[in-house]
Amino acid sequence: MSRLIAAGDVEDLARGCALLGAGGGGDTSVGRLMMLQAIGDFGPVTLVGVDELDPDALVMPCGMVGAPTVATEKFESGDEGARLRQEVERLRGEPVACLMPAEIGGSNGLLPFVWAARLSLPVLDADGMGRAFPEIPQVAMHLAGISPSPAVMTDERGNVAVFRACSGAWLERLERATAVEFGGSAASTEYCMTAGEARRAAIHGSVTRALGIGKLRLGGEGNLVDELVIRAGGFILLFGKVADVERRTSGGFVRGSVVVEGTGSDAGRLLRLELQNENLVAFEGGELRACVPDLISVVDVETGDAISTERLRYGQRVAVLGLPCDPLWRTEGGLGLVGPRAFGYDLDYQPIEELVDADR
Amino acid sequence: MPTGEYRIGVDVGGTNTDAVLLDLSGEVVAKAKVPTTLDVEGGISAALESVLVASGLDADRVSHLMLGTTHATNAVLERRQLGRVAVVRIGAPATRAVRPLFGWPEPLRAALSAGEVIVGGGMELDGRELAPFDVEALRRFLASCASRLDAVAVTSVFAPVCADHELRAEELVRAELGDCPVSLSHRVGSMGLLERENATVLNAALQGVAERVVDGLQRALHTLGLDPVPYFAQNDGTLMSLDYARRFPILTIGSGPANSIRGAALLAGVADAIVVDVGGTSTDIGVVARGFPRESSQGVEIGGVRTNFRMPDLITLALGGGSLVVSEDGRLRVGPESVGFALPEKGLVFGGQTFTLTDAGVARGRMHLGSERLPAWCAGPAGEALARVDAEVTAAIDRMKLRRGDRPVVAVGGGSELLPDEIPGATEVLRPPHFDVANAVGAATGAVSGQVDRVYRFPSGGREQALEAAKEEAGRQAVLAGADPGGLSVVELEEIPLAYLPGGAVRLRVKVIGPLPDGASTSVPSGSCREGERSR
Known part of the structure; x- marks a missing residue:
């Protein structure tokens, strides 16, 4: 049951992707405009479910790799997707049937639509993360044993680089270094696969989920709680005000912590978020309240827009939300790749539903 | 040359033009409030003349004049008097996925665009060239719209890192078009190409407005025999020279609230506080930190266009002295409609027929003005209306705080007597003298x-x-x-x-x-902005 993604859907999708970015994934404001222009110039994009594709059809996951800050200054020419597709088709000797967001969180949830509109290709209602993660191999396809190679990167000038890496970790190193040479960000595709493989190797329904979440508007605290629980299975961790932000860079990543001080009915409570590009762990009074791979998102209480870790500032009035991750990430393999210890936190993963229940 | 004893601050607001005359120590010698006029000079002249007459001083004793004005803001909002801008982006082949002015309200774009182009060039984050600067493409574009443009706005990719291509573009415009105003993005905004480009285009479109305000001010000064060093108020609560204002008119947008916040702090003698400015139609709640207005961390929309240049961080409530108090289906509603400047005719206490917040304030003894006795039925709704005001203001004050703990609140603006003497979360409510002209005081005392x-x-x-x-x-x-x-x-x-x-x-x-160059002291609240740098 395919559906068309038209100009009227862009705002919802962008809001949903921002929230699923869990603080990372890159600012969606430019992606939103790129998508509106592409749909305006080339027409709406067809969103397909995996069951509508021939099992042998080639799926091309894609997005941007590099620094989100660079992408707000030097963004796409719009032709990058065409070059990725051309190179993949040359390497594989078969046509690309559809694009797929490698990462639904942040601007990478929107970019495949910018390219798909130009290419008149559909987009698969799926992604590799169900959220945003910092590294290329932190995707469902990696767990499913799909090869990331050959991976292709291109910049706005027309440079194309092909990688055949011996592991996901090597691909991460090589692509990251190449992105720096390209000027800090570049377009890329990894883990190309057939629709048959995608059936078990991707996280499905991601685009529909983002659209549903993006439709939510803040109409008072109670309203949002109910809507989130119904639509996304999520929880409100705290309503409050950003009271302290401590941020630093190390190894090219933003790290730090943020304290949110409860207001209104949450007055007197303090929630501390640990962040590394994304919001990864939430503590309250030394107790764990939520942790990666579950999603922790901070939204502006007035607009309902998600606030990325780079934009968190003193004094913002926010709601901190917790959303359960895809069940795939809760397996042993999933937690090994993206659990708290994969990010250097010495603690065991506990599902957000249990942490919230224990609190009640 | 004036002898340097007095200065005048003028704040042109939507309804009133306020003026104050200060002596060297920063004391208010005279003040005036006159209606704002459509033309530039009328209201300013009237305000200047009033304070001069009230002070009894000779014109030649005024050494400095500081002007805060909403002309630029109104020009954008009303799409009046905007110049035609040739919009140049240097960044191809990158950035073509979003055209210049894409997503702008169509009427605003139609009112100010003389044409848009993306030419080759721009920089990388590390200062290397993204692509060679395509001089020929720019030359062709300028020729194509030379006959209809008033100004040129140039934005190059990563200009905040390296502005070489913008500077070369400026040279080319000078060579091709002569003395045409050019706005370069690296001087207007920061990182974020589209927001910076938008701010740069608005700045270019406002060049003519700036010229008219500067000319109008100079004529007004001349007519009154004044010869002070003139300054414009910026939106961070500081000042700039006339020449600088001609080049960066966009910096005047938001200067009204910034002046008011700074003036409030100065009058109350505090450097860190929450400022509540109650006008006729709305109430602005801002923060003064170390003597300066706190800036908004979010991008700001001006006339439906997203920009990223600095603005004071404000919460605006639709509550003011002229706000209507209406009973609807047994429920009381306060605002957002207001009688505005017509309060002195329409308010009940002035003999009019409209129940306003000012009437509520008088009924409950917070305000003391007008001459008419209020009908007995007012008492109940008045109490309820003020309770509504108190609750909204209290909540907004809490939202503006950065840290836990109570802060002093400074109440300024013509309608500020509406505010209660005690506010939860406030250590005290300060009501400084001359609270009704805090904005003009702020303008007059900027650095x-x-x-x-x-x-x-x-x-x-x-x-x-x-x-x-x-x-x-x-x-x-x-x-x-x-x-x-x-x-x-x-x-x-x-x-x-x-x-x-x-x-x-x-x-x-x-x-x-x-400080101002010739030694006129700039009054700064004690312990405020001279204490060195802040790092976070």
């Missing part, structure tokens, strides 16, 4: 400032060097804006690390202020 907001890379332990370079550039901007090079000090320094960029790149925001 001159310069600011940079750029990305710096430092390969090997060069962080200190980057900081020095940023401070130096901010100081240079302050001097360009009219500050005395002798008394510069850094009042704000913020480092924002950038993700996914190994090797150390940082966005630095630095603000430097300096």
